[in-house]
Amino acid sequence: MNILWFFALFAGSCIAIQAAMNARLGQLFNSALLATSYVFFTSFLLVITIALLVNSKSLIHQWQQISFSIVPWYLWLSCVLSVIGVGSMYWLIPKMGVGSVMSYSLTGQLILALIISHFGLFDSPQKLISSTKLVGALLLIIGITLVNKE
Template sequence: MAILLAFFAGGLIAVQAGINSQLGIMLRNPMFATVVAFVMSALVSSVAIAFMAPAWPTKSLIKTIPLFLWFGGVLSAVGVGLFYYLIPKMGVGSMMSFALTGQLLLSVLISHYGLFGLPQIAITPIKLAGIVSMIAGLILLNR
């Protein structure tokens, strides 16, 4: 089930990137589309939290969270803004193929070194073959 949900999530990202890049064109600035995307995301997330009724984090818990973990949204804003800027220039297929390859390469390195407190998972020869295959696919998709 998790694998199907992961494929579904990837499909949603491709669709939203295409839709929001068009919104950026129509608004004459991809950063306006980025703001709209994040406002809508905040609204939907807020409604989901209201229905889930989770326990709110305590002040003492919040104080223990490393400062750098609060800045993931900055990376999201830059990444999403770049998507909306580049898709009209490259096409959604090319942009997604480069973005996915970049995500794969960096995620393998993050896992290999156990960065950000994540589990450390070594790069194996099979994983290297997968990376090479992904890069070959990137080249073939963008010919």
């Protein structure tokens, strides 16, 4: 597992911070959708700028080599899930709090991740659900219930 766990932990921390910040932005804009639009647009500009600065010739070559016809139609819809997930979090955080929203959303992510891995969906590595993983998921659900108990 080496040090990759640290990067995953850091990535999750970034998501929690940005979700709280952008939920507040949504409040100030009086629109979670407007905040979501801002985040996706500026993120797109930032990624394109970094990609061009890092390796523009290779990026252009890679773009030209893509055969868009081999991409299954449903993969193009991942953006819809991103907007629903991110926009919902920005809308929910002012109502529920960052901790509650993050704990429920991470539980949903973990449960679906177990199912996706079990069946190897979207060509992801197949990792069967074991009894140990089921107990872990159940303990997570119990823990989330306790964390959110008022």
